[in-house]
Amino acid sequence: MATETSVDIRDVALAAEARPLVEQLAADAVAGKLAAQDATLWGPDAESEASIRLSWTTLHESSRPLLAEIDALRAELHAEGLDRIVLAGMGGSSLAPEVITATAGVPLVVLDTTDPGQVADALSGDLDRTVLVVSSKSGTTVETDSHRRIFERAFTQNGIDPVTRIIVVTDPGSPMESAAREAGYRKVFTADPHVGGRYSALTAFGLVPSGLAGADVAALLDDAAAAFRRLSTNDADNPALQLAAALGAAHAKGAEKVVFADTGSGIKGFGDWVEQLIAESTGKNGTGLLPVVVENTEAPGFADAGPDATTVAVGPGVNGARISTTGPLGGMFLLWEFATAVAGRLLGIDPFDQPDVEAAKKAARALLDGPAGGPAATPALVDGSIEVHASGDWLTAGVGTVAEALRAFLATAPERGYLSVQAYLDRLDDASTAVLRPELARRTGLQTTFGWGPRFLHSTGQYHKGGHQNGVFLQITGAVEADLEVPDRPYTLAGLQRAQALGDGQVLADRGRPVLRLHLTDRAAGLVELVKAVQDLRSLEDRA
Incomplete structure (x- = not known):
């Protein structure tokens, strides 16, 4: 390196x-x-937000007191045989720790999903060695709160006092901080509130789970300090x-x-x-x-x-x-x-706000408040193990296969537009999705992104609604074999996952963007059929 x-x-x-x-x-x-930390750099409209979002520039210094706390807690955990770290967090609370630990070559189980299979996989690990780090800046992130509830029940059912196994990272004064202290969780770390989530890699959100997992986070701050000396020069x-x-x-x-x-x-x-x-x-x-x-x-x-x-x-x-x-x-x-x-x-924009992120969350919450996560959707067509659901009027009569539906959908992309593939699946088990991005990009000539839902909602989801409005959106959802209840909540993980996909699709459609949702009634078979349908796109073009 x-x-x-x-x-x-x-x-x-x-x-x-x-x-x-x-x-x-x-x-x-x-x-x-x-x-x-001059908040006037982006103009008067951005000054209010920028004034409370710039502390990330000196984290290489201000985060150093955390190092001793992390080291002490890690030693304490290891002395008790607790060396499996599971991180429940979304967006900025999970992306940086995942990069840090993967680069360092130390294990960290990251939960940034609402897929029941992927969460069940994390639960199936050795709970006797497991510590759960619950990370949320706002303290109200629905995915992270669901993970905490599920793990708390699992610990209890296995004869483990959950308060000894849960560590919280949040902003001071958040609902999670007060709830965690009231519950008596093992440790509560509060991060600098003047740092936005996507700039939080060197705050407690990035350092605590990474350091507990065994990454050298002190070296990370040293490298940032060395870079700062160059990056701050005029x-x-x-x-x-x-x-x-x-x-x-x-x-x-x-x-x-x-x-x-x-x-x-x-x-x-x-x-x-x-x-x-x-x-x-x-x-x-x-x-x-x-x-x-x-x-x-x-x-x-x-x-x-x-x-x-x-x-x-x-x-x-x-x-x-x-x-x-x-x-x-x-x-x-x-x-x-x-x-x-x-x-x-x-x-000419404010780089610290995210004005369009909340729309999808509101739509998902509205669906969750309805019966069973919202009304059942009737597919426009069914081809093998794949149901086809379309928004807009681009799916014309006579379309009878997934490949034909894909072709009609992709024809809506404007010149120099882009294709966003969004998979609400298990990113550990549904591995064949890896071929979809390059195959679609190769056959369409469009710049093509791939995101795991709902993770991307905390990432590129802002751009899809607020950026250049030239994207077309392919959602992939799948049937769930074994669902997981969310304790003391009126929904299951599968219901939440479905609401997030439908809610985001609804927001995109309301903004005039084409959305195609392919629902796999059998995930394994459906993914094979979908890959074949993508590969058939070229032959359809040749026959046109």
Whole structure:
């Protein structure tokens, strides 16, 4: 892994276009003002929100007192034979710890799903060795609260006092803090409230679960501190200013998508973390940068990126990458946070709010309040193990197969639009979904994103509603073999998962976006049939 955080704008034309922006940003002392937490950088409309969201710039210093607490708690847990850490968290509460622990090579079970099968898999581990870390900034995240209730019951049923096994990370004054202290849970960590979730990698939300799992979080802060010294300087060699300027210049010429491929960075899963940071920070007011995470540099979307996309290598530069970013993980966190905040200034938006995230949550709650998670939906057609549900009037008479429905749906995508694939499934067991993104991208020529539901709702979900309105949305849901009750709640996990898919689909459809939902009545068979239908798209085109 690289030891110095750096940016290389490999595209000569892009470097030339970015240079004046870099010089202007340096002349305006933007980096120094950002490091000093100047809330005026994004204009008067954003100043109120920015004034309570900028403490992330100095977390490499302010988070250090946490290190001793984490070390002491980990030693205490290990002395009791407790070495299996399960993290219940969504969005910023889970993405950074997953990257940190995967990169460090230490085990962490991450629950950022409402799929009963995936939650049951986490429950099937050795509960005698298990500690549950419950992470929620607001303290009201429905998925995380459901996980806590389910694990609390499981601990009790196995003769374990749950208060000895639950650790909470939340904002001070949140409903979760007061409930956790009242319940007497083993430990309550409160994070800096002046840091938004997607900028929270170096707060307690990122450090506590990662440190308890065995990652060297002190080194993470050291690497961030070293990067800060470069990123806070007001000169044209500042990597964050260079990166922000390149993204801003590319966007100004129509490159509204940023395609990420790892080129040997040594960082595992960085694209998933940076996806949320960029999408939620910039995707609003009808503009923004859409992150597209691809499998490798040969994958469709990277190797054949069009004029609407900028390609970024996470790691050493390679042919086809317009930009490469390198550095240790702590430095890369800070580099992209600085660059994203500065890019917000160039795009003329507030990079710290997320005005469109709540819509899908409200729609899901409305469905949950109805009987059995809402009314049963009648499919437009059934093909084998797949039910086809469509919003809008694009599904015409005569369409009788999944492949034909896909073809009609994809025809609604505008030029330089994008396809979002959203799988409300088990991301551990439903592995064949991995081929869908590259297969669809290859056959459609569209930039194609893939998100696990409901995880993506806390990530790219903001962009889908607030960013460039040129996306089409393919939802994949599946029948549940064994559901899980959520104790003291009037819904099950399967009901919650269904409500989240239908609720988000409804919000997208209400905004005029095409939505196709494919429901797998048999998950294993349905996924095989779906992959075949995607592969049949080319033959349908050939017959047209």
